[in-house]
Amino acid sequence: MKIKLLMVPSMILLAIVLGIWLVYPAYSNGSTGVKDHYNQLNAERAKLASVQGKSGNANKLSSQLESMPADKDTLYEFVPVEMKESEIIDNLNKMAADSGLLIYGLSVSQPKMDVVEAPVTVSSTSLDPNSPTSDVPVATLPKEKSFAANMQISGSYAQMKSFFDKVDTFARYNSMATMFLKKGLSTAPGATGTATSSTTDTTALDVLTANLEIDFNVLDRATLSDGNITDSVFANSILDTKVISQIKSQYSNAALKLDVGQEGKANPFLP
Amino acid sequence: MSSINLVVEEEVQRDYPSFLQNGLVTASVILILLLAVYGGLVYTNQKLTAEIQSVHSQYTDEYSKFLAGNANDVIDFKNRSDVARSLIGQNYSTKNVFNQAESSVLPTVYLDSLSYNGKTRTVELACVTNGFNMEAKQLLGFKENSGFSSLVLGKSVIDAKTGLVNFTVSLKMK
Numbered sequence: 189m190k191i192k193l194l195m196v197p198s199m200i201l202l203a204i205v206l207g208i209w210l211v212y213p214a215y216s217n218g219s220t221g222v223k224d225h226y227n228q229l230n231a232e233r234a235k236l237a238s239v240q241g242k243s244g245n246a247n248k249l250s251s252q253l254e255s256m257p258a259d260k261d262t263l264y265e266f267v268p269v270e271m272k273e274s275e276i277i278d279n280l281n282k283m284a285a286d287s288g289l290l291i292y293g294l295s296v297s298q299p300k301m302d303v304v305e306a307p308v309t310v311s312s313t314s315l316d317p318n319s320p321t322s323d324v325p326v327a328t329l330p331k332e333k334s335f336a337a338n339m340q341i342s343g344s345y346a347q348m349k350s351f352f353d354k355v356d357t358f359a360r361y362n363s364m365a366t367m368f369l370k371k372g373l374s375t376a377p378g379a380t381g382t383a384t385s386s387t388t389d390t391t392a393l394d395v396l397t398a399n400l401e402i403d404f405n406v407l408d409r410a411t412l413s414d415g416n417i418t419d420s421v422f423a424n425s426i427l428d429t430k431v432i433s434q435i436k437s438q439y440s441n442a443a444l445k446l447d448v449g450q451e452g453k454a455n456p457f458l459p
Numbered sequence: 460m461s462s463i464n465l466v467v468e469e470e471v472q473r474d475y476p477s478f479l480q481n482g483l484v485t486a487s488v489i490l491i492l493l494l495a496v497y498g499g500l501v502y503t504n505q506k507l508t509a510e511i512q513s514v515h516s517q518y519t520d521e522y523s524k525f526l527a528g529n530a531n532d533v534i535d536f537k538n539r540s541d542v543a544r545s546l547i548g549q550n551y552s553t554k555n556v557f558n559q560a561e562s563s564v565l566p567t568v569y570l571d572s573l574s575y576n577g578k579t580r581t582v583e584l585a586c587v588t589n590g591f592n593m594e595a596k597q598l599l600g601f602k603e604n605s606g607f608s609s610l611v612l613g614k615s616v617i618d619a620k621t622g623l624v625n626f627t628v629s630l631k632m633k
Binding site: 192195196199200202203206207210211214215220221222225226228229232233235236239240242243246247249250253260263264266267329330331332349352353355356361363364365366367368369370371403405407409410411412413416417419421422427428429431432434435438 | 482483486487489490493494496497500501503504507508510511514515517518521522524525526528529530531532533534535536537538539540541542543544546547549550551552553554556557570571572573574575576577578
C-alpha cells in the first residue's frame with residue numbers, strides 16, 4: 189500500500205527527470221537536437237539556393253559576355269592580361285613618327301614587384317563546403333601592376349602636343365608619370381642627325397627635347413575562389429558595361445596589332 | 460481456559476482513493492507520452508540528419524560546378540571593368556598641362572623647360588624673361604590662373620651672358 193502510494197510521485201519525478209535529461213536535449217542541445225538540426229537544414233538549404241542562384245546568374249552573364257566579343261576585346265586591350273611590350277614599342281614609335289618627332293630611345297621596364305601581404309582571413313561567411321565555419325584565407329581579386337615605358341624624343345612644340353594627344357587617347361590605358369621638356373636638342377648618347385653637340389644656341393628655334401616616363405598597366409586574370417564567390421556581380425543577371433562605352437569614347441586611338449613577319453636567318457651576325 | 464478466536468477475520472477489501480487511481484493513470488500517460496515524444500524526436504532527428512547530408516552533398520556539387528564553370532570569365536571581366544573605371548577616374552590628361560601653360564605664360568616670357576610629375580600633379584617651369592618686373596607679372600598671372608591650386612617660387616637669377624632673368628616656379632595642378 190505504501191509502495192503504491194509512492195508510485196505516483198515517483199512516476200512524476202521520473203517524468204520530470206526524463207524530460208530534463210532526455211527529451212529536451214533531444215529537442216535542443218545547442219548542436220545535435222532536432223531544433224538545431226532543423227536550423228542547420230534551413231541554413232544548408234539557403235546556401236544551396238544561394239549557390240544555385242549565383243550559378244544561374246553566372247551562366248546568363250557568361251552568355252552576355254560571349255555575345256559581345258568586340259566590347260570584351262576593347263576592355264582587354266585597355267587593361268590587358270599580358271604586358272605586350274612589343275605592341276607598346278610599336279605603337280609609341282608609330283605615334284611619334286606620325287607626329288613628326290625624332291625618337292632617341294624607347295624602352296619598357298618590368299612591372300613593379302607586389303608587396304607580399306599577410307592573407308586576410310574570414311570566418312563563418314565562407315561558402316566553402318569543405319570548411320564552412322573555419323577561418324579561410326580570402327583570395328582577393330588581383331590588382332593592376334604598373335610598369336613604365338621610357339622615351340626620349342625631340343621635335344617642335346606642335347609635334348609634341350600632337351604626340352601627347354595621341355598618347356592620351358591610346359586605346360591601352362596609360363598615364364604620364366613624368367615628363368621633362370627642354371628647349372634645344374638632346375645630347376643623349378646615340379642621338380642622331382644634328383643632335384651631336386651640346387645644346388647649341390637653339391633658343392630661337394622651336395625645338396624641344398623630351399624625356400618621358402609613361403606608365404602602363406597589366407592585370408592578372410581573376411579566378412573564382414572562396415574569397416570572392418560572394419562578389420556582387422553574381423547577384424545580378426546583367427553585366428555592367430558602361431565602362432566600355434567610356435573607353436570607346438575617350439580612348440579612340442586604336443592599338444596597332446604587331447605581326448612578326450618572316451622569321452629565321454642563316455647567319456644571325458650579318459646585318 | 461482462555462479462549463482462542465480461530466475465526467478468520469474476513470479481509471476487508473480496501474479500495475484506493477480515487478485521486479490515487481487517477482494520479483497513477485495520469486502519471487503513466489505522461490510517462491508514455493514523454494517516451495513517445497522522445498522516440499519521435501529521435502526519429503525526426505535521424506530524418507533531419509539524412510536530409511542535411513543530402514542538401515550538403517547537393518551544395519558541394521553545385522559549388523564545385525560553380526567554381527569550375529564559366530563564372531571565372533565573369534569575375535575577371537568584372538574585376539577588369541572595376542580596375543578600368545578606377546584608372547579612368549584618376550587619369551589626368553597631359554593636354555591640360557599644355558593648355559594651362561599656354562593660357563598663363565605672358566608674351567614677354569618663354570619657357571626653357573617644363574617638368575611634370577603625374578603622381579603629384581605638379582608642373583615645374585623654368586622661365587626666362589627680360590626683367591624682374593616681368594617675372595612678378597608672370598607670377599601674378601600663374602596665381603590668377605584657376606587651373607593651378609598652389610605656386611612655389613624657386614631660384615631667380617640673371618644670366619650673365621644674356622642679361623635675362625631665369626626663374627623657376629613649381630605649380631600644383633587642380
